[in-house]
Amino acid sequence: MIRTILLACLSILLVxxxxxxxxxxxxxxxxxxxxxWNIVFPGLLPFLTLLELMLAFGAVHALGTLLHxxxxxxxxxxxxxxxxxVIGWTGGFPCGAETxxxxxxxxxLTAKQGNRLLALSHLPSPLFMLLVVGTGFLHRPELGIAIALIVWLSALLPALVAARFTRREPVQTGQAAVDRPAxxxxxxxxxxxxxxxxxxGRTFGKLLGDAVSVAVYKLMAIGGFMIFCAVLVKLMEPLLPSSIPPFVLSGLIESHIGTYAVSAFSFAGxxxxxxxxxxxxxxxxxxxxLLQAGxxxxxxxxSLRSLAIARILQSAVAFLLMLLCWKPLTWLMNGVTPAASAFAWQHDETYTSGIGAIRAGDLLSLWPYAPALLLIFTCGITLLAAVSVISARLRLR
Structure with a gap:
């Protein structure tokens, strides 16, 4: 009751x-x-449509089976x-939470297992990190690759640590009773x-139409959140102390406008x-x-509270990992993509023009980075399959 009254008062105050x-x-x-409209929608629509096709054709389910x-x-x-x-890591918010x-x-799975899975699977879309953030906001596709790697790693490390301190729980009624042979x-x-x-069972024509419709629906929902949160940030800005950077409030409320605010901010470091x-x-x-997951x-x-705590922890881990891994990432990007030689620049020359000037044409081509992306994807799938096979064999012994 108190929560309902509080939310009602906040809504009236916002209006x-x-x-x-x-x-x-x-x-x-x-x-x-x-x-x-100028960056997120045209940048993600084709790829979200392809993701829906992958789901319908079972490619995502096959990858999920390899991870058993x-x-x-x-x-x-x-x-x-x-x-x-797999669905959460490829589809972004809130696909992992829904699954x-x-x-x-x-x-x-049990409630405890569900909370750990929620923290592991509720992640931003890799397409957004690679296309919108890397090429649209920063004009540096190699930075999008590095950021995506760090975000994934920051989700994996806490999950691995939490698993080490978790007792094996009894098999639920919906789980498979036996392991798959390696x-x-x-x-x-x-x-x-x-x-x-x-x-x-849908025909390709029906499937394609549905995939476009679902992709547009998801992007409309993202647009609604972005517009609402942009208004909320603007109204709350006068309450923010001058010592706090302006991107902090945007990043706290919504990741899309938050990342754009960060990309337009000049850092001393x-x-x-x-x-x-x-x-x-x-x-x-x-x-x-968090609201989408809720x-x-x-x-x-x-528990939404458990997810919020996990998100705060992962955010801190991601920040520290990026600073600690900056030089290795620089070496990696320079090694696999000659076009990424600018990655090692230590001065800030990212795209910082006004928000009204950004256009879909600002999305740089990812084609020079296609070999690196393909190599990373292939190595990732191969590594996952190898670890899964080894894990299955060790369990069967």
């Missing part, structure tokens, strides 16, 4: 603020719309949670892909500190990402 400052609210709304032994051995989670991890909630509702893991992946395609701040904002995800997990017994 009153918009009425008293309509010009500021309109300008903030227009700025959020500009970034979304890995999830059991390393994270002490049911093997079925591999699908949630974790579905597994919890089917009694595939020798047949690839056959199981192919079977999962075929079964997912058969369950879908140069590019490494800017990249670290962006990684921290993306790992946190913003209050809007909507997905409602009625499942999963």
């Amino acid at each position: 009153a603020s918009i009425i008293t400052k309509p010009d500021a609210a309109f300008q903030a709304s227009l700025q959020g719309l500009t970034v979304w 032994p890995l999830m059991r051995k390393l994270f002490r989670l049911p093997g079925e949670t591999g699908v949630a991890m 974790a909630a579905a597994l919890r509702k089917s009694n595939t 020798a047949g893991i690839f056959r199981q992946a192919a079977k999962a892909m075929r079964e997912a395609r058969e369950r879908d 140069g590019v490494p500190w800017k990249a670290a701040a962006i990684a921290a904002v993306l790992s946190w995800g913003g209050i809007s990402a 909507s997905a997990i409602a009625g499942t017994g999963l």
Whole structure:
């Protein structure tokens, strides 16, 4: 009851603020719309459509099956949670939370397991990090690659540590009773892909139309959050002490406008500190990402407070990892992509023009970085498959 009254009072206060400052609210709304329409929407629509096609054709389910032994051995989670991890890491907010909630509702995992899975799978979209942040906001695609690697690593490390201090829990009714033989893991992946395609059953024409519709719906939801949070940030700015950088409030509330605010801010420490701040904002995800997760997990017994604590921890880990790994990442990017030689610059020359000037044409081509991205993806899949096979064999002994 108290929470309801508090939320009602805050809503009334927000409406009153918009009425008293309509010009500021309109300008903030227009700025959020500009970034979304000119960069986020055209940059992500084709790739979100392809992601929906991958889900329908079962490619994501096949990758999830490859992760079955890995999830059991390393994270002490049911093997079925591999699908949630793959969907969350490829689809972004709130795909991982929705899948974790579905597994919890089917009694595939306990509440404790669900909370750990939620923290591991509720991550920003890699397409947003590579395309929008790397090429659109920063005009440095190699920075997008580095930021994505750090964000993923900051999610993996706390999950691995938490698993080491977690006792193995009894098998739930929805879990598979036996482990998959190591020798047949690839056959199981192919079977999962075929079964997912058969369950879908839509023709290619119908599937393509639905994929576009779902992608547009997701982008509309993202746009709504961005515009609302941009207005909220603008109205709260006068309350912020002058000693606090302006991007802190944006990053606290919404990751899309937060990362843009960070990319437009000049850091005394140069590019490494800017990249670290962006990684921290993306790992946190913003209050809007928490609200999306809260909507997905409602009625499942999963804890939004636990997710918020995990997000704060991952944000701190991401910030520190980026600073600690800056030189190794510089060496890696210079080695795999000659075009990324500017990655080692220590002075801040990222894109910082006005928010109204940014356009879809500002998205640089990722084609020079395609070999590096393909190499990283191939090595990642190979490594996951190898670790899964080894984990399955060790478990069967």
